[in-house]
Structure formats: structure tokens, C-alpha cells
Amino acid sequence: MKRRDFLRTSAPFTVLPFMMNGTPLTALGNPKIMNTLSRAFVNTDHVLVLIQMNGGNDGLNTVIPVDQYSNLSKARSNIMIPISKVLVLDGVDDTGLHPAMTHMRGMFDNGKLQIVQNVGYPNPNYSHFRSTDIWNTASDSDEVLYSGWIGRYLSNEFPNFPDGFPNSDMPDPLALQVGSVVSTVCQGVSVNMGMAISNPTAYYALLTGNYTSSPSTHAGKELDYVRLVAEQSNAYGQAVKTAGEKGANKSSKYPTEGTNRLADQLKIVAQLISGGLKTRIYVVNINGFDTHANQVDATGGTENGSHATLLGWLSEAIDAFQDDLEQLGLDDRVMGMTYSEFGRRIVSNFSLGTDHGAAAPMFLFGKNVKGGIKGSNPSISSTVTVNDNLPMEFDFRSVYATLLKDWFCLEDTEVNSVMTKTHQQLDLLEDTCNTSSAQRAELRKSGNASVMNYPNPFVDQTTIRYESDGGHILIQIFNPQAQLIQTLVDDFIPEGEHEVIMDATNLAKGTYYYRYQRGSYSQTKPMIKVR
Numbered sequence: 001m002k003r004r005d006f007l008r009t010s011a012p013f014t015v016l017p018f019m020m021n022g023t024p025l026t027a028l029g030n031p032k033i034m035n036t037l038s039r040a041f042v043n044t045d046h047v048l049v050l051i052q053m054n055g056g057n058d059g060l061n062t063v064i065p066v067d068q069y070s071n072l073s074k075a076r077s078n079i080m081i082p083i084s085k086v087l088v089l090d091g092v093d094d095t096g097l098h099p100a101m102t103h104m105r106g107m108f109d110n111g112k113l114q115i116v117q118n119v120g121y122p123n124p125n126y127s128h129f130r131s132t133d134i135w136n137t138a139s140d141s142d143e144v145l146y147s148g149w150i151g152r153y154l155s156n157e158f159p160n161f162p163d164g165f166p167n168s169d170m171p172d173p174l175a176l177q178v179g180s181v182v183s184t185v186c187q188g189v190s191v192n193m194g195m196a197i198s199n200p201t202a203y204y205a206l207l208t209g210n211y212t213s214s215p216s217t218h219a220g221k222e223l224d225y226v227r228l229v230a231e232q233s234n235a236y237g238q239a240v241k242t243a244g245e246k247g248a249n250k251s252s253k254y255p256t257e258g259t260n261r262l263a264d265q266l267k268i269v270a271q272l273i274s275g276g277l278k279t280r281i282y283v284v285n286i287n288g289f290d291t292h293a294n295q296v297d298a299t300g301g302t303e304n305g306s307h308a309t310l311l312g313w314l315s316e317a318i319d320a321f322q323d324d325l326e327q328l329g330l331d332d333r334v335m336g337m338t339y340s341e342f343g344r345r346i347v348s349n350f351s352l353g354t355d356h357g358a359a360a361p362m363f364l365f366g367k368n369v370k371g372g373i374k375g376s377n378p379s380i381s382s383t384v385t386v387n388d389n390l391p392m393e394f395d396f397r398s399v400y401a402t403l404l405k406d407w408f409c410l411e412d413t414e415v416n417s418v419m420t421k422t423h424q425q426l427d428l429l430e431d432t433c434n435t436s437s438a439q440r441a442e443l444r445k446s447g448n449a450s451v452m453n454y455p456n457p458f459v460d461q462t463t464i465r466y467e468s469d470g471g472h473i474l475i476q477i478f479n480p481q482a483q484l485i486q487t488l489v490d491d492f493i494p495e496g497e498h499e500v501i502m503d504a505t506n507l508a509k510g511t512y513y514y515r516y517q518r519g520s521y522s523q524t525k526p527m528i529k530v531r
Contacts, residue, residue, distance in 0.1 A: 045278065124342060153418050159444055175283065249270055266321035349386075464500050468496060
């Protein structure tokens with residue numbers, strides 16, 4: 001295998017850990033030398049912060065249906081929050097919050113928190129791994145997608161990525177995850193050249209170039225090439241480092257460092273945004289919501305225990321982050337969303353816990369959310385059994401589609417392309433789209449374009465324009481299940497620009513992907529047939 005091929009196929013993305021306040025950052029991007037110039041309008045771009053509540057959060061003890069309290073307390077008498085402890089929400093009579101969520105109650109009362117009730121998907125899967133994949137990829141429960149919904153969004157906005165990135169239009173990582181594991185939510189439709197550095201010592205060596213000597217072997221030559229790419233990767237690492245050094249935090253609400261892991265992560269996010277990093281997506285997480293046992297304190301009251309601790313951390317961290325954004329003057333650009341892979345059963349178990357369930361609430365927060373409660377309290381029967389689950393009121397993909405349309409300003413056809421199908425949108429955000437179509441079109445030219453199709457979306461056919469360097473060219477068409485459905489070009493093509501027409505008359509409407517390969521270089525891009 002050639003060294004270049006080795007690097008292109010060794011990993012799907014670049015992973016650049018970076019330590020801030022003792023916390024590792026993982027950058028998703030492509031290693032190329034950075035041009036430090038940037039366009040001013042990029043500063044108006046919106047930022048989305050995803051908070052993953054790993055384990056499956058018990059929504060019924062988080063957002064408590066007070067009007068269903070009698071039947072619910074029978075179903076989960078050993079873990080039910082006392083009615084006197086439930087936090088009352090301003091202007092709401094039938095719904096309250098867990099007593100540990102005082103900070104988020106304040107945000108709700110001030111119109112900065114939106115509760116979306118009973119969010120799930122049809123035919124739920126109760127496996128942590130599979131359901132997490134479903135939420136991250138926005139797939140149906142019976143289909144497998146190999147790209148995340150955010151990854152597809154970024155592919156839509158930066159279709160030439162990773163070729164020619166970083167560049168003057170987008171000098172920074174497209175997405176950042178705080179932590180050591182990269183979520184599938186940001187996985188794009190193509191496999192990008194990448195590398196991983198898993199500890200601060202290796203990252204320091206990356207920045208300084210002070211490596212130990214490579215062995216005089218074939219593997220040593222490969223290592224030298226890896227290190228060369230790593231030095232190029234310093235473009236993104238240095239951008240993050242510079243933003244971290246330039247940025248600041250102003251809120252006094254953050255707890256003592258190390259006492260609230262989520263707050264530590266969000267503090268870093270605020271610092272990087274304030275430092276001028278143009279990254280659009282940040283992913284953070286809080287673990288521990290798989291509360292099969294000891295969800296509550298058996299002796300200290302059901303309002304206490306592991307679930308209360310987790311919700312207290314969540315509430316405290318989000319409130320401090322929002323306060324920081326406001327003091328930094330960034331709250332108009334940033335919003336956040338929580339999600340968990342599923343909820344819990346209505347009936348509690350005998351271990352002071354709850355088992356895997358279906359629907360649960362989501363939280364949206366920020367200056368531009370409409371606030372209040374979207375949806376209704378679930379109806380709890382007096383004869384509920386251990387096998388009963390909460391019915392879904394809103395499909396989680398409707399929330400995603402809404403954010404794509406109303407926060408990232410995509411057109412309906414673009415939303416459908418990213419989501420792979422049409423999902424109804426919800427009334428969750430104020431009208432905040434301030435990025436013009438001309439600005440977005442200019443950003444889409446960022447990087448090096450070796451292949452493109454037009455029109456996109458299309459009806460019966462689309463033309464794929466591509467470059468050849470006088471060698472073998474391969475262009476293939478795939479459906480969302482990664483199945484090859486057509487090969488358009490597989491031949492030696494003369495040097496220059498060429499076109500090939502794809503006939504889609506017999507294809508169902510939906511999103512497809514075309515893969516272009518020229519030697520060791522390849523790109524995969526989405527296209528959508530509208531009818």
C-alpha cells in the first residue's frame with residue numbers, strides 16, 4: 001500500500017486532542033496547512049451545542065406530569081418525587097421539574113428554555129448502542145445509515161471538504177467534541193484522511209516536532225509520513241490553541257473545576273467561541289443515566305440520589321453556560337439541545353430504578369428559543385403495567401429538521417436532503433436566520449472542487465461534472481443504505497473537465513450519494529431526487 005493510500009484509509013476523520021483546563025478536546029477535520037485569513041461574515045454564523053445524556057434519561061422524573069401524579073405515583077411509588085418537592089414552572093399548572101433542576105427552572109421562567117415533550121421515534125430500539133446510532137444518524141429504526149445528521153449537514157455546507165481545508169473561508173474545525181471519543185453524529189458521508197493522538201504527551205510532540213527517532217524499517221518510513229501529516233494537522237490544533245488563549249469566561253456561576261464534568265466542558269466551549277473559533281458544532285456529554293438501580297436515595301428521600309445528582313449537574317452547567325454567553329455577548333449566536341438515546345419505563349423496578357423505555361423530553365435552550373412547553377403531558381393509566389411505555393408525541397427528527405431550517409437557515413429541499421426524507425417541522429425558535437443565501441453559496445465554494453452535480457435537487461436526471469488528470473476515474477452512485485446502485489464511469493479518462501449524465505427516472509425520490517475516485521483521491525457527496 002502506498003503511504004498516501006495508507007493515510008487516506010486509516011481513519012475517517014482527524015482527531016486532535018487538545019488539553020484545556022485538564023479536559024481533552026477532539027477536533028474533527030482534515031490536516032492541511034491553514035491560511036489564517038477569515039471573512040468577517042463568518043462571525044455571524046450560528047453555533048449549536050449538543051449535550052448527550054448517555055444512558056437513557058428517566059423523563060417522567062425529570063419533567064413531571066403533575067396532572068397525572070396520582071396514577072404515576074402508583075406505578076413508581078418507590079422512586080416518585082414528592083408532590084411538595086416538584087418545582088413549579090411560571091405560568092404552568094400541570095407540569096413541573098425535578099427539584100434538583102432549580103437553575104433550569106429559572107431559565108424556563110425567563111423564557112430561555114424550551115421543553116419538548118414525549119420525543120422518540122416509531123418502533124423504538126432499547127439497545128443503548130443501536131438507539132444511540134439511530135439518534136445520531138437520524139435513521140429509521142429498521143435502517144442503518146453510515147453518516148450522522150450533523151455530518152450530512154456539514155457536508156451540505158462544505159461540499160468540497162476535506163480537499164483544500166483549512167482555508168481562508170473556513171480556517172477552523174467544522175465540529176469539536178470535548179472528550180476522547182468522537183460521536184457518530186458528526187460523521188460525514190465520505191471517509192476523510194485522519195489521525196488520532198490520544199494523550200497530551202503525543203500532542204505536545206505534535207506541536208513541537210520533538211519526536212523520538214523512527215526505526216530504519218519500512219514501518220519507520222510509514223511513521224515518518226504519519227508524522228508529516230501530523231505536523232500539517234497542527235493547523236487545526238494551533239487554531240484551537242489560539243482561540244483558547246484568546247478566549248475568556250465571565251460567568252461566576254460555574255462550579256469549582258472538577259466538581260461538575262459537564263460544566264467544565266461547556267466552560268471550554270464558551271471560551272473557544274469567545275476566542276473567535278468559527279466552529280459551528282460542539283458536542284459534549286454527561287454519563288450515568290442508565291439508572292436501573294438506586295436511581296433515588298432509599299433513606300434520604302426520593303428527591304435525592306444518583307438521578308438527582310445528574311440532573312443537578314445538568315441544570316447547573318447549562319445555566320452557567322447560558323449566563324457566560326450573555327456576559328460575553330454571544331447569546332444571540334449560540335443555542336443548545338439535550339438528547340438521550342431513550343427514556344425509561346413508566347413502572348419502576350424493585351431496585352429503586354427504571355428500565356429502558358421509549359419517549360422522553362428534550363430541552364432546547366438559548367436566547368432565541370421560544371420558551372415554554374411544546375406538547376402535552378403523557379397520559380398515565382391507572383392500570384399501567386411493567387411492559388407499558390410512553391407513546392411518542394414528536395419524532396426527534398422533527399426537532400433536527402427544525403434546527404436545520406430555522407437555526408442553520410437551510411431551504412426545505414436541503415433539509416430533506418440532510419435528513420434523507422421529509423419530517424414535519426416544529427415551532428421552536430424565533431426568526432433568527434441572518435445568513436444570506438449568497439454568503440452560504442460562497443462558503444460552499446470553499447476548498448477544492450474536483451466533482452459536482454447540477455441541478456441538485458433534481459427530478460429525472462442530473463449532470464455530474466468532474467476532473468481527470470489523465471488516469472483512471474471511477475464514479476459510482478449509492479443509496480442511503482450504502483448499496484451500490486449504478487456505476488457511471490469506470491475507465492481511463494483524458495485530462496481535463498468532463499461531464500456524465502445520471503438518469504434517475506426509475507429511482508425513488510430521496511437522497512443518494514455519488515462517489516468520485518481519482519487514484520488515491522476520492523470524494524463522496526449527497527444529491528437529492530425530489531419526485
